Amino acid sequence: DIQMTQSPSTLSASVGDRVTITCRASQNINNYLAWYQQKPGKAPKLLIYKASSLETGISSRFSGSGSGTEFTLTISSLQPDDFAIYYCQQYNTYRRTFGQGTKVDIK
Amino acid sequence: EAQLLESGGGLVQPGRSLRLSCVGSGFSFEDFGVHWVRQVPGKGPEWVSGISWNSDSIAYADSVKGRFTISRDNAKNSLYLEMNSLRVEDTALYYCAKDLSIYGVVEARPSDVFDIWGQGTMVTVSS
Numbered sequence: 620d621i622q623m624t625q626s627p628s629t630l631s632a633s634v635g636d637r638v639t640i641t642c643r644a645s646q647n648i649n650n651y652l653a654w655y656q657q658k659p660g661k662a663p664k665l666l667i668y669k670a671s672s673l674e675t676g677i678s679s680r681f682s683g684s685g686s687g688t689e690f691t692l693t694i695s696s697l698q699p700d701d702f703a704i705y706y707c708q709q710y711n712t713y714r715r716t717f718g719q720g721t722k723v724d725i726k
Numbered sequence: 727e728a729q730l731l732e733s734g735g736g737l738v739q740p741g742r743s744l745r746l747s748c749v750g751s752g753f754s755f756e757d758f759g760v761h762w763v764r765q766v767p768g769k770g771p772e773w774v775s776g777i778s779w780n781s782d783s784i785a786y787a788d789s790v791k792g793r794f795t796i797s798r799d800n801a802k803n804s805l806y807l808e809m810n811s812l813r814v815e816d817t818a819l820y821y822c823a824k825d826l827s828i829y830g831v832v833e834a835r836p837s838d839v840f841d842i843w844g845q846g847t848m849v850t851v852s853s
Contacts, residue, residue, distance in 0.1 A: 653839040662845060665826070665841050674841065708839065710838060712837065717772070
């Protein structure tokens, strides 16, 4: 299976900060990469798919980029509602795999 | 509003069986592939199994192949997961989730993302 590695594991930031999370795949996944946000006690929520396509209803302060094996999720101006865990997921194969997560907490 | 609602979780001894159910509402359940995804608290999600809209395409993770069986009943807007020979390492929160795109094939390459998730049902395997 394709391994997904996120960095950092934890990120401390303040409201208004620009935040960037990186996700690396163990092999080329083209641009079949999604990002999810998960809050405590809730299911993951789809933010971005196909590396840079914003899911309907998601704020434009979230953006994604990358291709091949390296991808990034950027939050342009961190809001109080954005403190959560973020996961990347590859879907280049049917055996979809997720990263281990990046926790964004309050500095 | 599209929703998925799981049920059937609980505490079970190793080697025993459990059946999970998931009911969809607010969307055309019969038109979408649906999946089971599990998550151990503090870890990333793990895809377990998926079934296409018409049940023609089914796939499993290696960790559950031969022990778990996925099925669906479109007349009841329902998805099921029959879990046999349960192991301690199957302990997790089990979510059902639907494909973003209509009429997908589970073993397609590329596959699809999950746009709607249920709230999850906890399965604990312990003696």
